[in-house]
Amino acid sequence: MSDQAAHPLALEGTPSPTPSVATDGTWLECIECGETFAPFSAIRYTCDDCTGLLEVRYADPPGFDAFSGTGVWRYRDALPLERGVSAQEGDTPLYRVPRLEAEIGVEALRIKHEGMNPTGSFKDRGMTVGVAVARELGVDRLACASTGNTSAALAAYGSRGGMETLVLLPAGKVAAGKIAQASLHGARILEVDGNFDTCLDIVQDLAARGAVYLLNSLNPFRLEGQKTIGFEILETFDREYGAWPDRIVLPVGNAGNTSALYKAFRELVEAGHLEPADVPKLTGVQAEGAAPMVEAVENGTNAVRRWDEVETRATAIRIGNPVNAPKALPGIRETGGTAVAVSDEAITDAQRDLATEGIGVEPASAASVAGLRALRERGIVGDDERVACLTTGHLLKDPEAAAAAGSDPEPVPGDTEGVLAALEE
Numbered sequence: 001m002s003d004q005a006a007h008p009l010a011l012e013g014t015p016s017p018t019p020s021v022a023t024d025g026t027w028l029e030c031i032e033c034g035e036t037f038a039p040f041s042a043i044r045y046t047c048d049d050c051t052g053l054l055e056v057r058y059a060d061p062p063g064f065d066a067f068s069g070t071g072v073w074r075y076r077d078a079l080p081l082e083r084g085v086s087a088q089e090g091d092t093p094l095y096r097v098p099r100l101e102a103e104i105g106v107e108a109l110r111i112k113h114e115g116m117n118p119t120g121s122f123k124d125r126g127m128t129v130g131v132a133v134a135r136e137l138g139v140d141r142l143a144c145a146s147t148g149n150t151s152a153a154l155a156a157y158g159s160r161g162g163m164e165t166l167v168l169l170p171a172g173k174v175a176a177g178k179i180a181q182a183s184l185h186g187a188r189i190l191e192v193d194g195n196f197d198t199c200l201d202i203v204q205d206l207a208a209r210g211a212v213y214l215l216n217s218l219n220p221f222r223l224e225g226q227k228t229i230g231f232e233i234l235e236t237f238d239r240e241y242g243a244w245p246d247r248i249v250l251p252v253g254n255a256g257n258t259s260a261l262y263k264a265f266r267e268l269v270e271a272g273h274l275e276p277a278d279v280p281k282l283t284g285v286q287a288e289g290a291a292p293m294v295e296a297v298e299n300g301t302n303a304v305r306r307w308d309e310v311e312t313r314a315t316a317i318r319i320g321n322p323v324n325a326p327k328a329l330p331g332i333r334e335t336g337g338t339a340v341a342v343s344d345e346a347i348t349d350a351q352r353d354l355a356t357e358g359i360g361v362e363p364a365s366a367a368s369v370a371g372l373r374a375l376r377e378r379g380i381v382g383d384d385e386r387v388a389c390l391t392t393g394h395l396l397k398d399p400e401a402a403a404a405a406g407s408d409p410e411p412v413p414g415d416t417e418g419v420l421a422a423l424e425e
């Protein structure tokens with residue numbers, strides 16, 4: 001076991017406060033001022049009073065014994081609705097990677113491959129909940145800004161729920177597989193002259209004017225679905241390894257997933273099913289060209305500087321203004337985790353390493369493994385740690401990046417002799 005002393009999880013046994021609004025045991029609460037709101041009474045994404053981020057709260061967050069069934073909805077007692085618009089999301093594999101484990105040099109390494117969800121990324125877990133909430137609220141046009149995966153998931157789940165979908169994408173910066181998905185699933189696709197952060201500014205304005213229902217990770221209901229990654233990792237790791245992971249390493253863009261995992265663990269602590277000292281250290285990884293969260297963690301500040309210029313081959317995390325930072329930074333700090341930036345070259349190397357273990361991921365996903373390697377080399381991760389790396393999206397999302405990282409096809413003549421001759425070269 002690694003040193004758990006630096007593990008000041010502040011939420012030991014924190015009881016849920018009684019909300020000042022009428023609820024069914026579920027309410028929305030501002031993380032800044034504590035104001036509470038009934039969950040489905042009106043459309044809101046942030047606090048009416050102070051514009052702080054909202055979070056879904058439960059009077060009685062459940063522990064492991066409440067979970068039964070399969071997929072994301074196995075965790076329905078920890079979700080704001082009983083059922084969603086589902087395409088059988090969740091239950092993703094937790095792969096063993098013995099060669100990578102030995103090479104990086106940790107006690108245990110497992111890869112939680114979220115690319116195995118229905119549309120090929122973890123976004124499906126959020127959308128199954130978010131789209132169902134949209135239906136509950138009676139809205140008909142769903143929208144998001146996206147680096148690609150959110151748009152694919154929104155398009156698929158929105159169509160499944162019979163709703164209109166609109167996606168705003170940074171022109172020229174979204175991988176081909178993701179645009180193809182959004183397109184075939186029937187989203188209206190707007191290519192914006194600007195980066196992802198500009199797209200999100202615009203879609204927030206559209207939502208504020210009532211033109212669309214926003215399903216970016218600012219939407220607190222979406223993060224509830226993504227929370228289930230944390231429950232699944234703990235349950236599967238424990239079943240297969242007999243212990244929980246010491247650390248979870250994940251790529252960071254808007255920091256929604258980091259916030260969601262932290263919330264999963266806080267709720268398990270609150271339910272008395274997880275000791276604060278056993279909460280995995282949340283460890284975020286960004287690309288060097290888009291690393292505002294890493295900068296904030298290194299500087300020990302909560303004031304995250306917006307990066308106007310961002311660039312990385314890992315286009316999924318080409319984000320300069322991580323809107324969920326106020327939720328995610330406490331998660332990283334209070335679990336004793338950290339954040340690290342990696343180069344595009346290190347990301348591609350990790351993508352190749354995962355591929356040699358038979359695991360195909362898109363570049364942003366490989367950042368988790370590249371980050372773990374960097375932290376291991378610096379001695380920040382110990383050789384006695386049990387680690388789960390989250391790979392967030394499937395290889396086929398970004399065929400160009402995969403082809404560039406892999407080997408080139410060789411032209412050969414159309415006869416056996418010619419093929420044999422080529423093989424002997």
Ligand code: F0G
Binds near residue numbers: 123151252257258365
């Ligand atoms: N990995 C992949 C493959 C992603 O698509 C994203 C985010 C992240 C990691 C980062 O997750 O934002 O929760 O920190 N993609 C969003 C999108 C922005 O539009 O698809 P985060």
